[in-house]
Every structure is written in C-alpha cells, then in structure tokens.
Amino acid sequence: MAENYTQTFNKMDAKAGFIETVEREEIYVVLAELLNQLQENLELHQDDLIKVNHEELYEVFDRLRDF
Secondary structure, three states: OOHOOOOOOOOHHHHHOOOOOHHHHHHHHHHHHHHHHHHHHHHHOOOOOOOOHHHHHHHHHHOOOOO
C-alpha cells in the first residue's frame, strides 16, 4: 500500500511538478491517517495476526518518494 501510494504521487509530480513543501506534508499526513485507519480496522475485526508497522511503512515512503 505504501509503495503504491508513493509511486502514484511520484508519477503525478513527474508530469505536473506540483508537489512543494506544503503538499509533501499533506501527503505524509494522509498516509499516516490511512495507516491509522488500517490498524483500527484490523483491531475492530479482532485480527491479531496482522500488525501495521508504521515505521517500516514510513521508511518505504521516504525511500521511494521522488518529490
């Protein structure tokens, strides 16, 4: 999920070059919200076998982003 999310913004920025500091921060905040919602959904369904490793997914985001 984090990889696809990041690559999508990479592609959009490569075409339009619109991502600046404010947009970069907003993209990160939305990613954090999505990961939190995923964790909450897993907890709601009592799926204890799957844990969301936020730090690892943030590292994927930082490593892959070109913007």
